[in-house]
Amino acid sequence: MSEQVYHFGFGVDARYVKYAGVLMTNLVHQHLGQPLCFHLACDGIGEEDKRRLDAFTMLYRNVELYIYDMTKMLDRLNQIRSDAPQRLHRSVLLRVLLPAYVPQNVERLVYMDADMICLRPLDELFRLELGDNAVAAVSIHSAKNSAALKLSSGRYFNAGLLVMAVPVWRSRELTQRVVDYYQRHSENPPLLEQDALNAVLDGEFTELDECFNFLVEVNNPLTIKYPETAAVLHCVNEAKAWTKGCMPQIYALYWRYVRLSLWHDLQPSEPNTAKAVFLAGVTAELNGEKDDAIKYYGAVAKRLMEYYLEEKPELLNK
CATH class of the missing domain: 1.10.20 (Histone, subunit A)
Incomplete structure (x- = not known):
């Protein structure tokens, strides 16, 4: 019996490819020897990053990489409204598009935002029973979000990490349904594809433990603490682990993987809000x-x- 391959997905624009590369390095080092397949959906990609990604697959023999340039597909969708927060750009829609384009043999896909840090192996996510649901995610207990979308279930999730049952996703045509919702309401949802996903699924998701998508504001000393059980840290709001002003404990975690990666020449970016x-x-x-x-x-x-x-x-x- 062949060993299970762990499939991870990411969606980034050309500026964020390097951060996805650091996260992939992070995941490789947390899953040493485990066969991994990365699915990188891009809104453009530079030649230097292509070169480094080629070198990445040569360096790690247990890794396979698929790159999907979805710029033309994003061009067909409504533009993101002008007053959306700076951190939200159209590449966030790639998490909705990707499950429709991965190879047919992919059954379980764990989608992760590029601003995450993996602290331990994620084996549980590839053994998790989803039942009849297409998605597992961490719930946000927000009556405001649920009310704004008129969710009958009252259940709302954060889309930063999604465990996807790809055959179920496809059988329910979720990519098309979520895209259709976004196209009809693109001027309204404050959180874009996350709101569109929640509106279409309306509570039909398997709830993950908070440890798999633990939200931290990396430059705020009041909100930087996280439990020892945390498996994935999610750097929310404008500041990221690569932004100047990041708290030392997060900086040390993240830049360890920067130094191990083929993007070891990465420089911290200046805060912009x-x-x-x-x-x-x-x-x-x-x-x-x-x-x-x-x-x-x-x-x-x-x-x-x-x-x-x-x-x-x-x-x-x-």
Whole structure:
């Protein structure tokens, strides 16, 4: 009897391919010797990343990699509304498209956002019984989200990690149904494909333990703690593990895999929202990095002044 292959899926735009590469390295090192197959759905991909991905499959002989360039498919969908948060771009829709395009022999696919860190092997996800459900996910107990979508079940999940029963997904034509919902409501759902998935499934999902999608705000000292049982950390909101200002414990976890990866020359990115810049200043201050703290606090003060000059000039004259 052949050993089970673990299939993992990711959806990224060209800028995020490198972060998917680091996560794939992370997963390889958490599943040493285990046959793995990665399915990378891309909204564009650069030549340098193609070269590194080719080298990746040569380096790890237990790994197979499929790359799907879905740029043209995304071009056919409605554009993401202009007021969507910066962290949401159209590549988030790839998690909905991918199950329809993986090879026919794939029965179980674990989809993961590229801003995740795997802390231990995920064998349970490939043994999990889903019953008649197409998806397993971590539930978010949010009456607000359920009410906004008018979910009769009152059950809502986070789509950052999805365990997919691919044959069931296909038999229920979920890719087409979720895309149709998104196309009809693309100006309304605040969380785009996550809301569309929840609206179509309306509670028909198997609930995962929170440990498989534990949400952390990596630059916020108030929300950085996670339990020892956590299997996957999900870096939510604008700051990521690769953003300057990340708390030291998360930085150490993530950059260990950066150094092990073929993207070892990756550099931390600058925070790009006022909140992230402010929290980068807090982190720098906690770490005793006075110059960085001054830089980030000064940048926040400048942004606030620009805001008041443009939007609320009358308040500055009081």
